[in-house]
Amino acid sequence: MQKKISFLFILASLFSFTITYSQAPVPTRQDSLFALRLYSVANDDRIDPKEAMKIYDTLISFSTRKNFTRGIVWSYREQARLLARNGQLEKATSCLDRAIEAAIKGPEKIELTMIYFYSSAFHNEYSLHDRAFIDAVKAVESAIKINKNSLTGKCYSQLARCYFQKGDYPNAINYHEKAISLIRKTSNVKELRESLLSLSGVNIAAGNFSKALSQLKEVEKGNPTVPVESKKLPEMYGNMGYCYRSMGKMDLAIDYYLKTLEVIKKQGADKGMLVTEAVVKNNLGDIYLDQGKYDLAEKYYNEALQKAKVANTPEEFKTAYGNLGRLAFLKKEYKKAYELQEKQNLYADSVMNKEKMQALESLSVKFQTKEIKDKNKLLEKSNALQKAYLAQEKTRKNIILYSSLGIFIFLITGIIWLYNYYRQKNIINANKNKELKQKLLITQMNPHFIFNSIDNIQGLIYNKQDKEAVSYLTKFSKLTRQILENSNENYILLSEELEMIENYIVIQQLLYNNKFDFRIEVEEAIDRESILLPPMLTQPFIENAIKHGLSNTTEKGMIDIRFYLKESKLFFEVIDNGVGFDATKKVENHKSLAMTITKERLVSYTKNHDFVVQTDNIVDEHQQVSGAKVSFEIPYIYEN
Structure with missing residues (x-):
């Protein structure tokens, strides 16, 4: 095999150097066959990637001389694939740009359409979605000019994926x-099924379950031949099972989930199929749990x-343990439920840490790439200065003065740049420290509140008030997780x-x-899903209203x-309908603590040191204090 590769490589090199130049030569059939043969050898998975890159370089040189556009485009495309596998994404994108440039100059416009299509799919795969979208639009525009239904339909599907x-x-x-409308005009059954499956996936994501189900049924019936x-x-x-479940048709959902498991069993389970099987069995367990069939639910959760x-897969570990914990709680096996919940939290942390590590690795790669680029640029500048110095030394001595002046300016610029860089870095670190302090301040929960809440929930359990206990435990668990996450x-x-x-407040009521x-009450003009504000900013004042404002109230507090x-x-x-503000030290101390915490956070957000909390007593028609009111401005961001 190695001898065969070497022979073809040498032969292609001889072609490249012995061919005579002419204006836009037309490739012969022999030229095309030779180029395609060389391409097939380089595209063999058994070939070492470095050797394959050399063969593609030779093929590009040969195809350029012979004006064989397809050989150029395909070679650059395959080089991009190999470079991306090796983590050199920027170089891979550069190869695709060259392939597109060659296709634009070439006579076959279908090659231009296909390389735009490939480039879009390639950049989507590597999460470069903006570039993928641009190439998908160009692929559609190019395909429309060719006026070929199957090709235009394929490009429309890629744009839809973007x-x-x-x-x-x-x-x-x-x-x-x-x-799909264009593909239906062709006889390409496989392409039609792919498009229908893709469309059904989008409709499921958009919540259009009946439309998705209709498309999936068409795929299921399909062409019997x-x-x-x-x-x-x-x-x-x-x-299909997911659609039926979302539409409340549980019997049909179960039927299709079981069909899924039968197919997986026949095909054998690779890692992808194992994950699918775990997801399906968790879904079956959920259905049986909702139906009160705890034994079946437990069976599928364990499987x-x-x-x-x-x-x-940590994600499916987390889901399975969470489901088993929920089942144990409903079966009143509280100790087991607690143990399973702890396991779920362990895997939830694992998933979160994995995501963070991936993000850090991505940032590290970007930083290293930038660092290498900067070093290369500095090296290039240094070489240029050295060559210029040698050339200038042979001609005029006064050039040395200008070179020295240029070096001096360069050094001064570098020093200024370094100064600004480290100054900005220190500012960023200072801001990060402030954010860290702020986050630590937010996560502080009153231990008395936690212990009292747990004691009261325990009291409900002892009094056989299971529904109330479950309700309050759910709210307490959700509140705790919200505070920790936020x-x-x-x-x-x-x-x-x-x-x-x-x-x-519901926990406080208990x-x-x-x-x-x-x-x-939220004013109608306020969009709750578009306003962003600092978390738990209002909690100290609500607590103050409950704990001190209603301290003398036994019932009908508001x-x-x-x-x-x-x-x-x-x-x-x-606003509360309690005793109002008085001069007691206890209230003043609590109030000042809340105001201090709030002001410290607000100053961090707004840089406004004159923040004021407005406090007033509410008086009735007899001028008697009937409650208290606290109000202040909250910094916010409007996100459209």
Whole structure:
């Protein structure tokens, strides 16, 4: 094999150096066959990648001299593939740019369309979605000019995939439907099935389950003379089961989930199939759990856990342990539920750490690439200066003066750049330290609140108030997780803040024997899903209203919470119908602590050292104090 490669390599080199130049030569059939033969040798998986790169270089040189566009385009495309596998993504993109440039100059416009298509799919695979989208649009434009239904349909499908990656489901559906309309005019059954499966996936993501199901059924029925590929069956049946489950048709969902498992069993389980099998069995367990069939639910959850162990996927470990914990809780096996919940949390942390490590590795690669580029640039500049110096020394002595001046300016510029760089770096580090302090401050939860909450929930369990205990435990667990998760965020959605406030007050109601009620009002002009604000900023004032404002109230206490806009500024207001503000030290101390914490956080966000919390007593018609009101402005970000 090695001798054969060497012979072809030498022969191609001789062709490259002995051919005579002419204006736009037309490649002969012999030239085309030789180039394609050389391409097939380089494309053999048994060839060493470095050797393959050399053969492709020779093929590019040969194809350029012979004006054989296809040989140039294909060689650059395969070089891009090899470079990407080796982690050299920037060089791979450069190769694809050269392939596109050659196709633009070439006579065969179908080659241009196909290289745009390939480049789009390539950049999508490596998460370069903006470049993928640009090439997909160009592929469609080129395909429309050729006016070939199958090719245009294929390019429409690629553009739809790019829209899907951007989260633009309406456009993704639109272009998938355009592709299917064109592919139906051809006899390409395989391409039609691929497009229908892709469209059904987008509709599932968009929540259009009935449309997705209709498309999946068309794939299932299909052309009886051309059966569905066996490797596509698990995806098809699994998605059909998911659609039926989402539509509330549990019997049909179970049927299709079981069909999925039968197909996987026949095909044998590689890692991808093991993950699919674990997902399907977790879904079956969920259905049986909702139906109260605990034995079947436990059976499928345990089988899902075993498949996850074989596939070694932390995400499915987390799901399986979480489901088994939920089942144990419903069966009142609280100790087992707790142990399973701990295992779920362990794998949840594992998934989170894995994502963080991947992000750090990505940043590290980017930093190393930039560092190498900077070194190369400095090296190039140094070589240029050295060559210029040698040349100038032979001609005029006064050039030395200009060279010295240039070096001096370069050094001064470098020193200024380094100064600004390290100054900016110190500012960034200082800001990070402030953010860290702020996050630590947010994550502090009152131990008395935690222990009292657990004691009260335990009391409900002892009093056989299982439903109330489950409800409060769910809210308490959710509140705890919300606080821990949001401690890593500088801003959260207003809707998330409202949910945290509600969970917090409901737990407080339990602690205070339901001696008060509450209302939360958000002005209609405020979009809860578009406003971002610092998390748990309002909690100290709500706690103050409950703990001190209603301290002398035994029943019919009321806490009114309101978010409203005033002159494009967001305000928070909490009102209680308690004793109002007085001069006691205890209230003043609590109030000053809350104000200090809030001011410290707000100063960090707004850089405004004059932040004021407005406090007022509410008086009735007899001028008697009937409650207290606290309000202040909240910094926010509007995200459209």
